[in-house]
Amino acid sequence: MTMERRKRTNGSNIIVGLDVGTTKICAIMGEAGEAGIGVLAVSSHPSSGLKKGVVIDIEVTANSIKKSVADIEEETGSSVREVYVGIAGSHIKSFSSYGAVGIKGKEVTHDDVERAIESASAVYVPLDREILHVLPTDFILDGQDGIKDPVGMAGVRLEVKVYIVTGAVTSVQNLLKCCERAGLEVVDIVLQPLASAEATLTSYERDMGVVLVDIGGGTTDIALYKDGWLRHTAVLGVGGNHFTNDISVGLRVPFPEAERIKKKFGAAASYASSTDTNDTTDVDVVAIDGQVRSIPRKYISEILQPRSEELLDLIRQEIQAFQGGGFAVSGVILTGGSSMLSGFDRMAEAILSLPVRIGYPVRADHDDRGRSGAAVTIQGMKGEFNSPIYATGIGLVIYGAGSFLPDEGFMSSSNVFNRVVAKMAGWFKKIVGK
Ligand SMILES: Nc1ncnc2c1ncn2[C@@H]1O[C@H](COP(=O)(O)OP(=O)(O)OP(=O)(O)O)[C@@H](O)[C@H]1O
Ligand SMILES: [Mg+2]
Structure with a gap:
């Protein structure tokens, strides 16, 4: 383990975060400066080479990575060689x-x-x-x-x-191979929920005790913080794809149509009191044979409700096990694309009996990074990218920017993070033979 903060070799303050997710691969270019982090470009391409957060097809994944990186290169006019990549999956x-x-x-x-x-x-x-x-x-x-x-x-x-x-080791190697095949060098690998936490949690929340729940397409990643430190992580094998699949099977529609229906008309609970879920209207869906059918909108939430309850029950068990260990938790932050399912946050509050909010990468109070000196703010980010879908990608950029920010003490969170990953960088270079 080295004590020195890693300095980038090319002398620039440009950081690229690469979120290799089950449903999308997203590349985000940021620039670290005195005033904080500026987001220069964000791009996202569909991902089909992963299952439950783990690479199962290197070629397909490498191609999506190439496309995402090419997009931000084109948008910014600068070439990308080094990336910070996130890792997840039930092998953790x-x-x-x-x-x-x-x-x-x-x-x-x-x-x-x-x-x-x-x-x-x-x-x-x-x-x-x-x-x-x-x-x-x-x-x-x-x-x-x-x-x-x-x-x-x-x-x-x-x-x-x-x-x-x-x-x-094999899951890590396959992820690294994808990046190599896309012509990229991996500066560091970061556990995805830690990156998402960098983007969405305040240091006050981490002190008080908080649960970060990143509900993606393939998995749900949990990270529990108390007294400022990460205390526990868990991976649940349920994600947005399960919700979509339930609709696909339940309504007999193709998966892409089920995905559209879920995002546009879906809700976590059929009993929720909001107007969008108590809706008595009908909606048109396109069946597998191409026929358009009209179904009561309520059917959709009736399909999604048991899955939402199942997932929240698993989350509740994780939190209870943690609290049983003597750690009180004061709130839950939901992030990842599936946290946007209408009514899911309210259902979470009811089932978990804790205050719940959705974690967006950029918030008004986002200067709270637990760091003195220059606050980390995200500038220049288009509204559409301030979405829970990009929490991991933005978190990777914030993490990468840690090496440029003022040093506020040996045990500051960014410093610990950097030193720890410096150690990790050592071993992954070893396994890929660099
Ligand atoms: N408005 C919405 N309502 C419900 N679900 C949504 C909405 N928007 C996106 N999703 C779901 O979010 C999921 C994608 O989220 P995200 O981009 O965080 O996943 P990922 O990072 O690709 O996957 P993972 O982290 O599991 O590897 C998809 O299942 C998608 O259907
Ligand atoms: Mg994800």
Whole structure:
């Protein structure tokens, strides 16, 4: 692990985030400056080479990546070589670990913290897995816990609790192969829900205890934060494609038509009191044989309701398990494209018994990045891109920009993130033989 913040070799402040999702591949180019992050270009292409967040067709995925990158190159007139890419899928497994070191000098130094984290990372990991992130969750100095940044404090024994995220080597390799085949170099790989959290959560929320739920097309990714640290992640094998599939089967319409119907007329609950879901009108749908049929709009929400309840029940179980571990949670932030299903947020509030909001990458209070100095604001972003669909992509850019922003202390979230990923960068270079 290196202590130095990574500096980009080309000397420019341009960052490209690449969100390789199950339904779309999105490339976002941003520029980090004194005033924050400016979004220069966003492009998105349909993705069909992934299943449940994992690459199953390298050629198809590489082609979609090429198209997305070519679009932003054309829009900005600059060529893209390096990208920050997100990773997800049910192969991601996490566990807690612990490390301790004696303090050599009179006070704790960066080096002591590094050694403590390294001792916590020295755990057995099966050969087919590699460590993606080692994230500190608590520092304990001479028995005193709850310390956020021990550097500079007096003490003789430093303990650290960490949360270790691992991924299947093959899944990581296949993702890297797609990028290579598209002519791109991967600067870093970031766990997708961590990127989405960068874009949508305030540091206040992370302190209070919050659950980020990224409901995409293939999977639902959960990240739980408390006291500012990531404490738990989970992947649920239910996403927007399941909702669409239910409509496709239930109404006997082709998948693309079911997708259109879901977005235009769908709602999470048939009993919801809003006018859009209590609608008694009929809607036209195009059946598999090309015939147009008129059906009561209510049918659609009746199909979507059990799936919405099932997903929220799984989310509730994850939150309960976390709270059972002694962590109180004060709210839920829904993001990802499927969070836009009409009425889903209200149903979530009822089932989870917690305040719920939808996480957009750009909000009025988005200068709260937990960083002093220059606030991170997203400028120049077109309204249409301020959507939960782009939370991961924007988060990757914010993460990548971390290397340019003012350094506000060793244990600041961006700094920890960078150091942790620096370690990861080491291993993925190793597996692709660079
Ligand atoms: N208005 C809407 N109502 C309901 N669902 C929507 C709406 N807009 C988008 N979606 C759904 O959001 C999903 C895509 O979301 P997103 O782009 O976050 O997924 P992804 O990143 O490609 O997938 P994953 O993260 O699972 O790999 C699709 O299933 C789509 O149908
Ligand atoms: Mg996604």
